[in-house]
Amino acid sequence: MKIIPPFEKKPANVRSDIFVASRRDFLKVGGLVAGGFMLGVNFYSCTEKGKKIASLTPSVYLSINPDGEVTIIAHRSEMGTGIRTSLPMVVADELGADWSKVHVVQAEGDEKKYGNQNTDGSFSIRQFYLPMRQAGATARYMLIQAAAKEWNVKPEECDTDNGQVVHKASGKTAPFGDFVEAAGGVAMPPPDQLKLKDPGQFKLIGRETPIIDLHDIVTGKAVFGIDAAVDNMKYAAIKRCPVVGGKIKSYNADKAMAVAGVLKVIPINGGDIPMTIFKPLSGVAVVADNTWAAIKARDLIEVEWDLGPNAGYGSAAHIEELKKEIVKEGTVRRARGDFDQAKKNAKKIIEHTYVAPYMAHGMIETPTAVAVVKNGSCEVWACTQNPQGARDALAQELGLSSEKVRVNVTLLGGAFGRKSKPDFIVEAAMLAKECGFPVKVQWTREDDIHHDFYHALSVQRVVATIDANNKLSGWNHHIAYPSIGATFDASVIQPTDGELGQGALDFPYDIPAIKVETHDATSHIRVGWLRSVRNIPQAFAVGTMLDEIAEARKMDPIANSIDLLGADRSITFNSEIPKGSYPNYNEDIARYPWETGRMKKVIERVARDAGWGKKFAKGSAMGFAAHKSFLTYTACIVEVKVEGSQITIPNVYYALDCGTPVNLDRIKSQFEGGAQFGTSIALKSEITIKNGQVEQNNFDAYKIIRMPESPKQIHVSIVESQDKPTGVGEPPVPAYTPALCNAVYAATGKRIYKLPVDLGA
């Protein structure tokens, strides 16, 4: 068994060096007008003691021109979390800028300049909050030094506010623009003299700031991947092999070529098993004058496929196979105490099997990319979460050095993990190279549903033992699902530590015996990560089983969870992990410990907000679950009303602790959206596979929640904190499904062991 943590690539403990940038540095960044005062930043990873472990070459992040206009680079992809607003906002707040005069420019993909840009893992705020503050504070320091010199006053008597330098004693104020030339000559502040603002001085951080793209979005001017265009661009649609790993035997394009506007038909020899995320699937592309001609002609191509070894695969049979596997002894991945002894001495044993399906991402903008390949270089425009991954994949495919590849990042019309895979961008580049003119690849919805990197199906078995003193004495969690690791390396047939670290290895409850075991599950399709990843099934099993344990102990579910969390303490899991380690979302567990006290606080808060314990009419009830993911503590209560097999959701309550809250509005919006996303997972979404082929085609069969079925009111409480901030994109999702299932049980007496919930079954 190989263990490849899929999330290990991110740099930890990001620090920054700041320097005065040259005009040349600045001109490297597309779309910027150089002038005035420019600062660059080196991002680097370092050890706990501050020793640099990876140095990255300079980037440029901030300029102030003589008119006082501030330009800040956004180096993370915007897919709806608000990160394109929130990180520049942090710089602007420390700087004391006039936010209304700040321009944000999207960075191209360049690891040397920007460090890791892969926008996933609820990672951006966690890693870049401090460097961005330091960036803003450095610029403030230098402007103040320049102003103080000119005014002949002491720098410590000056401050910045709303785009001005201010000398309080004399009442002197002048805009930043007046000092930009002089500021460029000021010596950089020694790190120990760089003063960051006290939280009480913040004007943007910790408040509700509208996203910068708001007006462009509501007027249709925002540029997404689908909107990118270059001169002489043609349009492509691709008929891809319906089975992963299949190849083209032969094809007939006569009918396709007869469609008016069709220019070329081009076969694509895709990747082999394992597919990885870098290679496209095999297929036949039509390139045409417009999207419609390409799609229409694509549908007319007749292909004979060699479907390959996955042609016999079926998801229903796979689940049955895993149900048989899961009752055996597995590979022990975490062990505390003696579970077998706990089972022997148990007064009551509860045992259940939990099944969850494949899911597709279903972001409303399908994958789309534009590529220009000429003169030994490549430039693309794409809705990508991971521009550097795309750049490397393109360089590899085209045989170019990465310096010859430029990846421009558009807005992303939703992503949820799908758009961190560059396969669709590579398709565009392959076709552009073959054609000799720019090509845009447009995926249809059917393409997207049929050829996603799916959230893997899962089968889990949990055995819980309760002793004669009514204590939970043992917890045995068996897990089987195709690993994301198998998408890269077919020999991976058990979950990785990275996957198990999402709610299974980090089972935080203070009980004497814990045993987590994993089982073989081979992969037959492309498996990938979807918003909150393996936390989804693992929180479902853990969160619903805890509710059952509470019932068996004759305890209120919330009192049960608080009791099981035990004394306030910081947990490290590593001593109980026989091989490998607890990844803690790639953070040092000493810097970001698992603190039971913080979890108890959010549980108590959500109970108070929801009025937990109140009585409902028959058919209505509340359910609870709590789950830490991506270092953010989340507790959730869902209220349901069940009529027949119909479930409506009048209220959802969340309490969360994400450390310092940066943009209150976007934190709330992520949780509101998380509840909606969770409702789709719990009640609607399921991908099934027969003969190696996805059975659903479009949003009629692959269902996501619509407005009438959606939670009516979503209440979000954010714990006040000055602790290090953590991400909020994914943490709303995991606790939601078990909370909903527990509410359904409280309302109907029916326990849920299979997703999506089907009360009619």
Added chain:
Amino acid sequence: MPKYSIQVNGSTHDVDVLEDMPLLWVLRDILGMKGTKFGCGRALCGACTVHLNDTAIRSCSIPVSAIGQSKITTIEGLSEKGDHPLQQAWEKHIVPQCGYCQTGRIMNAAALLKRNPKPSEEDIEQAMQGNLCRCGTYNRIKLAIQSATGQTVMG
């Protein structure tokens, strides 16, 4: 290829395209009006919603040959300055997350308000159920529509 003369946002456009080309691709690829989005191609998600006269339609599923002399309005033509009451309410309540589905959604809501200026919560849910949002902005959409119609907002 046949030629069509269609009315979009108050102007006449002559286009020379396949007769079964959906209006969506005429708008996007031929006329360069990209505020109307592709989402599903089968009238299941609402991202491509425009007005045909005063009715909301899914432009992905109506061929150009069926438009005739009907007046098409897209998000680009909804208001001169981007200040339709719904656009203002969308901004006030910071509705969008990724923003991709919102133009089709605003067009759908604008058609609703033309026929029902004070929609109830249920009216809104029924009228908007054809518009999918994967980010999950449904609650704020309801708030924005109610606030745009001068109604007391829920919650």
